[in-house]
Amino acid sequence: DGGITQSPKYLFRKEGQNVTLSCEQNLNHDAMYWYRQDPGQGLRLIYYSQIVNDFQKGDIAEGYSVSREKKESFPLTVTSAQKNPTAFYLCASRDSPKETQYFGPGTRLLVL
Amino acid sequence: EDQVTQSPEALRLQEGESSSLNCSYTVSGLRGLFWYRQDPGKGPEFLFTLYSAGEEKEKERLKATLTKKESFLHITAPKPEDSATYLCAVQESGTSYGKLTFGQGTILTVHP
Numbered sequence: 001d002g003g004i005t006q007s008p009k010y011l012f013r014k015e016g017q018n019v020t021l022s023c024e025q026n027l028n029h030d031a032m033y034w035y036r037q038d039p040g041q042g043l044r045l046i047y048y049s050q051i052v053n054d055f056q057k058g059d060i061a062e063g064y065s066v067s068r069e070k071k072e073s074f075p076l077t078v079t080s081a082q083k084n085p086t087a088f089y090l091c092a093s094r095d096s097p098k099e100t101q102y103f104g105p106g107t108r109l110l111v112l
Numbered sequence: 113e114d115q116v117t118q119s120p121e122a123l124r125l126q127e128g129e130s131s132s133l134n135c136s137y138t139v140s141g142l143r144g145l146f147w148y149r150q151d152p153g154k155g156p157e158f159l160f161t162l163y164s165a166g167e168e169k170e171k172e173r174l175k176a177t178l179t180k181k182e183s184f185l186h187i188t189a190p191k192p193e194d195s196a197t198y199l200c201a202v203q204e205s206g207t208s209y210g211k212l213t214f215g216q217g218t219i220l221t222v223h224p
Contacts, residue, residue, distance in 0.1 A: 004155075031210055040216060042199075043212075043214040048209055096210075099143060099203060100146065100158060100161050103156045103157075103158075105155045
């Protein structure tokens with residue numbers, strides 16, 4: 001089955017710690033995205049990548065970093081500079097001809 | 113700046129009671145409008161893409177319509193399993209990287 005996987009499902013971060021969220025897709029999509037979802041707010045774009053070895057900041061990139069070394073993978077690191085990291089993180093990839101983004105199951109990040 | 117407003121914030125229906133969800137948007141030019149369904153603790157599931165005013169799409173009990181200023185998601189004879197949060201997003205024409213602007217969602221609860 002083609003799709004997007006995210007791991008872990010739950011992640012706990014200690015003060016001052018960097019943590020990395022995994023996102024993998026086997027849909028052969030070029031573009032991938034990371035969003036953050038907070039209660040009562042719409043999804044907000046953190047980073048996006050249109051092609052391997054290229055990525056751009058979204059609307060709320062401060063305190064986050066990404067890499068895109070392979071077409072299938074787009075990991076997100078939440079750094080210690082992100083002061084309010086508790087949220088539901090969603091990865092997506094885009095079917096370019098149809099302009100449609102498909103989402104993974106999400107990772108919930110909690111702070112200890 | 114793109115804006116997307118969904119109403120109502122929450123909607124409670126009895127099983128079989130048809131209704132509509134609204135998504136109002138403000139963009140300089142629309143490239144696409146997207147509807148997603150999101151169950152608690154899961155990633156959004158793609159439902160429909162609408163590209164131009166007058167377009168309609170259907171899937172089981174759901175029908176999405178589009179005008180120049182808003183989109184409606186009509187739910188006919190809903191069942192309890194239709195309970196979820198429904199998200200609307202728009203992509204503005206001229207955005208090359210597929211940026212989506214999301215509304216805050218409508219929480220639909222269908223009682224048996």
